[in-house]
Amino acid sequence: MQPRPRRPRAALLGLAGAALLTVTACGGSQAGSGANDTIKVVASTNVWASVAQAVGGDAVAVSSILTDPSADPHGYEVKPADATKLADAKVLVSNGGGYDDFFTGLSDRVADARKVVAFDLSGKGETGEHAEEHSHAEGEEHAHEGEEHGHDHGAVNEHVWYDLPTVRKVADTLATQLGEVAPDRKDEFAANAKTFGDGLTALTTKAVAIGAAKPGAKVIATEPVAGYLLETAGLTDATPEAFSEAIEDETDPPAAAVAETDALVTGKQVAVVVYNDQTETPLTKQLKDKAIAAGVPIVGVTETLPEGATGYLDWMTKQVDSLAGAVSQA
Incomplete structure (x- = not known):
């Protein structure tokens, strides 16, 4: 099953690609490591950049294409200057699954960089009767059989940075890839990934406790961005399917779906x-x-790290705590 294309991504890749080829051709053999022999890592968004930073520590110089906390990643238009950021990068990190195609087009032109794609690691795109991983919609339907508003979307939820097991896989893969670039520091990367993974374990425990304290609790989500987190928390997404799909696709929901959502x-x-x-x-x-x-509590979620967040775990912990506090009021 392939993710449903969400919104058209602007190209400009021909111009950006030309710029990247020019910069790569002019770069020297030492440019890839950057200052003090740090490993150059570039991510599509600051979410994955923060994971790379947590694993790489002071051995990496990490940057991301998308950093504006108020920007909508789905509508990002590639700029020629973006291509120069990828020149001589040793590791590239992206979400995949159709979410950040703007980065895929750029990274394809950096042939010698190691590429870590979160969606590919997640297994969420697997199909077949015995696939171990399912989409957010399928998992929700099976977990909540009999729920009136169970979803059965035909697309996979590509927002896998809210899927904590996938984030762990990305961290572990980054440790391996960085260790191949700098073998003398592979043990350090592995230790960093373990520390990060321990933080994810604690976060998972905290999320699971939300639904355990309020069995059967339902939520409305304006978009399925945090769908995997809601699953982990044991919460039921009661959003009418027609409403959710229309908002995500930037179309007008049917009046009946709007009325049903409002009534909930x-x-x-x-x-x-x-x-x-x-x-x-x-x-x-x-x-x-x-x-x-x-008087229904609102929990804000974002697609990139907001200002003030010190890293992935800090950001996600605040969102989980906000969700826990809101649900506890029900």
Whole structure:
């Protein structure tokens, strides 16, 4: 099963690719390691850059193409200057799954860089009767059989940075790849990845406790961005499918779906509204206002690290804590 294409990504890849080829051709053999022999790592977003930084420590110089916390990654347009960031990079980290195609086009032109693609590691794109991993929608339907609003989307949720097991796989893979670039520091990378993984374990325990404390709790999500986290937390996404798909595809939901969603919120039939702060629309803003008026807590989620976040674990812990606090009020 392949992820459903979400929104058109702007190209400019021909121009960017030419710039990258020019820079690569001019770069010297020492440019890849950067200052003080650090390993140059480039990520598509600052989420994956933060994971690379946690694993690489002071041995890496990490940058990302997308850093603006207010930007919508789906609509990002590649700039020629972006290509220069990838020149001489030793490791490239991206989300994949159709989420950051702008980066895929750039990274394809850096033939000698090691590439870590989170979605590929996740197994979420596997199909078949015996596939061990399922999409957010499939998993939700099976986990909550009999729920009135169980989803059965035909696409895989590509937002795998909210899937904690996948993030662990990315960290472990980065440790291996960085260890191949700098064999003398491979034990350090492995130790960093273990420390990071321990943090993910603690975070998972905290998330699981949310649903355990409030069995059967339902939420509305303006987009399925944090879907994997909601699954881990044992919460049911009660968002009508037609509403969720339309918002994600930037189209108008059917009036019936809007009315059904509004009724769930105004009737306080859900514990929380999970709100994507980076893709607000007039319709989602109206839903947010109705939740506030009804006294339904709102939990904001983002697709990139916001200002002030010190790293992935700090950012995700704050979101989990916010979700836990909101659900506990139900």
